[in-house]
Amino acid sequence: MSKPKDEFPELENVIRRRAFLRAAAAGTTFLALGGGTYVLAADSDPRGKQLRPDGRPRLPPGQRILDALKPMGGEPGDPSPSAFKLRVHGDVDNPFELDFAGLLALPQTEQTCDVHCVTGWSVLGARFTGVKVAELAKMAKVRDTVRHVIFEAANGYTANVRLAEATAPNVLIAHKHEGNPLTRPHGPPARALVPDLYFWKSAKWVTGVRFVRTDRPGYWETRGYHNHADPWAEERHG
Numbered sequence: 001m002s003k004p005k006d007e008f009p010e011l012e013n014v015i016r017r018r019a020f021l022r023a024a025a026a027g028t029t030f031l032a033l034g035g036g037t038y039v040l041a042a043d044s045d046p047r048g049k050q051l052r053p054d055g056r057p058r059l060p061p062g063q064r065i066l067d068a069l070k071p072m073g074g075e076p077g078d079p080s081p082s083a084f085k086l087r088v089h090g091d092v093d094n095p096f097e098l099d100f101a102g103l104l105a106l107p108q109t110e111q112t113c114d115v116h117c118v119t120g121w122s123v124l125g126a127r128f129t130g131v132k133v134a135e136l137a138k139m140a141k142v143r144d145t146v147r148h149v150i151f152e153a154a155n156g157y158t159a160n161v162r163l164a165e166a167t168a169p170n171v172l173i174a175h176k177h178e179g180n181p182l183t184r185p186h187g188p189p190a191r192a193l194v195p196d197l198y199f200w201k202s203a204k205w206v207t208g209v210r211f212v213r214t215d216r217p218g219y220w221e222t223r224g225y226h227n228h229a230d231p232w233a234e235e236r237h238g
């Protein structure tokens with residue numbers, strides 16, 4: 001019997017139910033989040049038990065694996081590249097501003113990395129393209145008194161990261177995810193990406209990178225979340 005198009009949702013449900021039964025038999029679970037079906041199966045996904053080059057387990061404690069970034073909301077900024085301005089400023093000898101073309105004209109890094117949301121999900125092997133914050137720091141001639149970086153974003157959102165961690169080679173101002181421009185929920189046209197700290201440090205709709213001497217706890221850090229946010233130390237709450 002051939003299936004007309006409008007029966008596909010029903011078919012999908014059947015496939016999903018079968019997958020659920022299979023997963024249940026394997027001791028794993030499925031959970032529907034935001035309309036999608038995600039595997040929450042750290043126990044059965046061998047990647048979770050891999051070791052990183054730094055010797056830490058790939059999946060931090062208390063995290064489960066999702067197959068894609070879950071949109072976590074926030075007050076959006078203007079997504080259009082033509083409106084983009086990134087201020088690189090603070091305790092620097094050479095403050096400057098970049099428009100979107102200026103961001104694209106800098107050396108680009110494409111990387112695959114893992115990200116970890118404090119609510120308990122991680123995505124392993126997410127691909128992002130962008131410019132290293134270390135490159136921006138070099139261009140700005142950061143003074144040697146600087147100890148922290150404040151990522152500034154639309155509508156006053158900020159996130160603070162220690163200078164040494166913000167200038168790690170995998171910290172980017174990212175404008176592509178999985179090879180495509182960032183989609184609306186994920187902070188277009190550009191966002192910070194700090195893979196090795198909880199994902200709230202990765203400010204979406206980024207508008208500035210500010211280098212400072214004195215730490216300034218940001219949006220979530222002043223609302224009960226941990227100032228540092230190391231997923232392997234489970235620095236969830238302050």
Ligand SMILES: Nc1nc2c(c(=O)[nH]1)N[C@H]1C(S)=C(S)[C@@H](COP(=O)(O)O)O[C@H]1N2
Nearest residue numbers: 070071072074153157186199200202203204
């Ligand atoms: N500007 C801005 N950036 C933000 C947020 C926000 O509310 N506003 N939320 C943060 C939180 S709590 C998380 S978990 C990640 C979620 O990113 P995603 O929606 O792309 O998954 O963005 C972070 N960046």
Ligand SMILES: [Mo]
Nearest residue numbers: 072117118200
């Ligand atoms: Mo979050």
